[in-house]
Amino acid sequence: MILVTGATGTIGGHVARLLTDRGVAFRGMSRNDLPNGVRADFTDPESLATAVAGVEAVFLVTVPPVPSAEHDIALVTAAKAAGVRKIVKLSAIGSGEPFDGTTVGGWHVAAEEAIAASGLAWTVLRPPSFASNFLQYRELIEASDPLPNVFGAARQPVVDPRDVAAVAVEALLDSAHDGRRYDVTGPELLTFNDQAAILERVLGRPVKTVDVDLRGQLASFGMPPEAIEQVSVGAAWASAGGTEYVTEHVSRILGRPASTFEQWARDHRAMFAAMR
Numbered sequence: 001m002i003l004v005t006g007a008t009g010t011i012g013g014h015v016a017r018l019l020t021d022r023g024v025a026f027r028g029m030s031r032n033d034l035p036n037g038v039r040a041d042f043t044d045p046e047s048l049a050t051a052v053a054g055v056e057a058v059f060l061v062t063v064p065p066v067p068s069a070e071h072d073i074a075l076v077t078a079a080k081a082a083g084v085r086k087i088v089k090l091s092a093i094g095s096g097e098p099f100d101g102t103t104v105g106g107w108h109v110a111a112e113e114a115i116a117a118s119g120l121a122w123t124v125l126r127p128p129s130f131a132s133n134f135l136q137y138r139e140l141i142e143a144s145d146p147l148p149n150v151f152g153a154a155r156q157p158v159v160d161p162r163d164v165a166a167v168a169v170e171a172l173l174d175s176a177h178d179g180r181r182y183d184v185t186g187p188e189l190l191t192f193n194d195q196a197a198i199l200e201r202v203l204g205r206p207v208k209t210v211d212v213d214l215r216g217q218l219a220s221f222g223m224p225p226e227a228i229e230q231v232s233v234g235a236a237w238a239s240a241g242g243t244e245y246v247t248e249h250v251s252r253i254l255g256r257p258a259s260t261f262e263q264w265a266r267d268h269r270a271m272f273a274a275m276r
């Protein structure tokens with residue numbers, strides 16, 4: 001039995017679908033009721049104890065409102081008490097890199113360290129920007145408004161979330177990945193404007209961009225200042241070229257090439273068209 005946290009989210013959703021396809025028993029965790037799921041909240045230890053009961057491996061996704069390792073640590077505590085064998089944690093590229101007098105993804109690193117210190121087996125996945133982040137711009141594209149570019153001309157090895165999920169499933173099912181940290185990247189380096197140009201070609205409609213300041217952008221979403229601070233460090237590191245590298249983990253682990261941004265865009269055309 002596998003526990004998939006974040007089962008209603010981007011990566012956890014794909015992990016759940018892949019486990020279903022492979023006939024692997026799992027329960028999806030959400031703060032709401034799901035078919036065959038478990039209702040639990042990282043802030044509620046009793047609910048976590050129920051979620052991990054009888055589980056062998058956990059796919060761990062946390063998105064605390066203000067970045068902190070607390071949700072990860074709560075899960076680790078429950079998992080250890082329940083005799084879980086392994087945790088596969090979704091982290092982020094660059095976590096732990098020193099930058100501008102601080103640390104990129106400090107909260108992910110604290111969580112990774114707590115998992116390693118627990119004595120449980122683990123695999124850590126550190127992806128860069130997901131191709132699916134562009135789905136949040138559907139309304140802007142529909143309105144022919146420019147998409148906000150917070151990364152300037154920096155290139156990123158944008159990854160298809162389906163590839164991240166597929167690597168996660170291998171890590172959940174195969175102990176050969178125990179104790180490994182993988183930067184799970186896409187196959188090519190693309191700027192934000194490169195991605196917009198690809199989307200424009202695939203959708204057959206204009207996709208323009210405008211350079212914006214990340215802090216102002218996040219504040220306009222109502223993000224708390226402390227969260228803005230932490231999120232901005234990672235983005236500033238990426239903008240300074242920190243993410244300009246590609247790894248072979250997807251092709252090596254899955255035995256097929258990593259999906260391109262163009263492939264992802266083609267496969268999700270209908271989701272953009274659905275706005276019309």
Ligand SMILES: NC(=O)c1ccc[n+]([C@@H]2O[C@H](COP(=O)([O-])OP(=O)(O)OC[C@H]3O[C@@H](n4cnc5c(N)ncnc54)[C@H](OP(=O)(O)O)[C@@H]3O)[C@@H](O)[C@H]2O)c1
Pocket residue numbers: 005006007008009010011012029030031032040041042043061062063064090091092093126127128129130133
């Ligand atoms: N987006 C990117 O480009 C990117 C790149 C690298 C790394 N990452 C990392 O990826 C992670 C996010 O993954 P994602 O995009 O797949 O997630 P997501 O789509 O944002 O979904 C978040 C999930 O977390 C669950 N959740 C939120 N608060 C919860 C709580 N208190 N208790 C229990 N469940 C809770 C939600 O479930 P319910 O609402 O159903 O309860 C939902 O399933 C983050 O850690 C981020 O740092 C993201």
